[in-house]
Amino acid sequence: MTGRLAEVALRTNAAQAATSHGVAHSVQVAPITVAALITPKWLTRHLDVPSEATDVILPGYCDSALDDAVDPESPRTTWRMRLAEIAGLAPEKIVCGPNDCRDLDAWLGGKIREVDLTDHSIEIIAEINHAPRLSIDEVVRIAENLRADGADRIDFGCDPSRRCDRVGDYVKALIAAGHRVSIDTFDPHETRAAVDVGASLVLSVNSSNRESAADWGCEVVAIPDTPDDLDSLESTIEFLSRHNVPMRLDPILEPIGFGFGASLLRYVETRRRYPELAMMMGIGNLTELTDVDSAGVNMLLLALCEEFGVGSVLTTQVINWARSSIKECDIARRMVHYSLKEGVPPKRVSDQLISLRDPKLRPYSPEALESLASGIRDNNYRIIAQDGVVHLISAGVHLCGDEPFAMMSELLSMPQSSNVDVSHAFYLGFELAKAKIAAQLGKQYEQDQALQWGHLTVEEERHRIPRQSRHRKD
Structure with missing residues (x-):
């Protein structure tokens, strides 16, 4: 059933849907202009159901009132039940379709099956850049927002140009607020102060500071001395292994123009050499240093991490076009996990990362548009x-x-x-x-x-x- 203005569009879409799903159908055009104005009460005077009909599909806008009581004094009788009596059908055969008749085919076939995006396998480490330049309260507030967007760990990014003597106070405040914390510095003094109050991950360790790592008692991120030097990474791994230091490996993702493709291959090679060790990818080098909206970039990088077995990503959201990177990574990691687990492309899984355009358009046909214009x-x-x-x-x-x-x-x-x-x-x-x-x-x-x-x-x-x-x- 529909109103007069949607008649042409509904007849077209209903015929296509009936063919797709192998059902017979008929269309009742109610004596009202706009289908959205149809109410169940009004329908009790206008519903005309063919005797051979097995189901009645009403406009979607009726849904909110269909199970309301006909009489507040007699709540056992609903408008659905009253309409079922008129139609000579069981109440469950009176249903509301989509609000837009152009969605009828999808509605008849059932909406896209429920996709459970609860699970994921990649940790998101959200860096607060130059954190010592902020107050402790500001750092905690930013961390709360990052956690709300999906961050699993807060990375306290130190200022390379100036030692922070209060790093312990910052880390202590973050941990008191319930955050897991990593410290991002090559300064052993800052690192020691952070791990002493509970920082559980150090970014990063290479030949310049690995001697100190043996005494920190926490996990570290091992990196090469220079991005293209995997041999130096191997040397650091061997040292950390001898001293029983837990680690994850980051071969360093390079920006476009500085060996981006080659750096991806280094992740593949590192995974081949060390299949048993955890890995991390710092993805901000791409999102922050590329003039492009970050959602698609984050999606592709999280997909690579899922396929390569890279269990954590480090990112930030400083540049304006990447200001929602943490949330994007949270959505992307769930989508790619589902995709690999189910063996399906991440299509029709979630539309949360489709921003610029829409998943699907529902244009009117020229005939339906002309009918609408002439019928008003x-x-x-x-x-x-x-x-x-x-x-x-x-x-x-x-x-x-x-x-x-x-x-x-x-x-x-x-x-x-x-x-x-x-x-x-x-x-x-x-x-x-x-x-x-x-x-x-x-x-x-x-x-x-x-x-x-x-x-x-x-x-x-x-x-x-x-x-x-x-x-x-x-």
């Missing part, structure tokens, strides 16, 4: 964005363009614009701006809903114009 008889404004074009539709109005200012100027020059007051003009301007962004980027635009930016999406409250204006659908 009220003064409510509908906004549609697809194929790089914004459509503004109302009774006797169908404006198309990609520039909201020009569209509003044209609208206000038309006789039909007499119903556009100040508040409604603001609403239209706000929605047209969103529609322009969607059209420009190739995103799905839904009027009165937030654009989807993956894990960065901020849902919007439904915008309502005072009812006396009656200039838009409620």
Whole structure:
């Protein structure tokens, strides 16, 4: 069942869905313009179910009220039960479909099966750069935010140009706040102060400071003396092994332009040489030093780590385009773990890292769009964005363009614009701006809903114009 405006679109999508799933179907077009305005109570006067029907699919917007009591004094009878009586079917055969008829095929086939992204196998170490330049309270506050985004360990990044005599106080405060802490320094004095109060990992150790590592009593990250010198890494590994120092290996990821590809091969070689030892990858050299949004880069690097058996990553989020790297890594590590565990590509697993564009577009066909434009008889404004074009539709109005200012100027020059007051003009301007962004980027635009930016999406409250204006659908 649907309303008149969605008839053409529903008939098209229902026919395609019926063919895909091998079912017979019929469409009832209710005597109402907009399907979203259909209520279960209203349906008790208008539902007309063919005798051969086995199931009734109502518009998705009915869902919130379908199991409400018909009479508050008699809560055992719901609108679903009342509609089932009218249809001559069991109550469970009265169901609500998707809000948008273009999603009908996916809805009939069941939504994408539940994907459990609880598990992961990669530790995220979040570095606070130049931490001694901040107050202890600032460091703890930043650490709390990093943990909320998915960090498992906080790396206290020391200042190479100046020794921090209070490093112990910082680390003690972080541990008191419940954090696992690593210390990032080559200064033995800073390292000793940190491990004495509970730091459990030292970044990093090579031939310059490995002698001291034997006395720290904690795990260290072993690195080569220079990134391309795996022999120096081997020497440090042998020394640490002789002194029973627990370690993880980091052959050093190089930035693009400085041997990025070769450094990846060194991870492969290190894993081949030392299959039993833990490894770490510092991925900030790529995300922070590449002019590109960080989500895709983090996803690929976490995938490499999962495949190479690199059990931890060190990253930071200083540069603005990488400001959400910790959260991105948390999402990515779950996706790649699921992908390798299930033996499937990480597609249709999660849309949280799809920000610039959307996973799927649901454009209207030209026929459905034309039917919608010609079928509207009220003064409510509908906004549609697809194929790089914004459509503004109302009774006797169908404006198309990609520039909201020009569209509003044209609208206000038309006789039909007499119903556009100040508040409604603001609403239209706000929605047209969103529609322009969607059209420009190739995103799905839904009027009165937030654009989807993956894990960065901020849902919007439904915008309502005072009812006396009656200039838009409620």
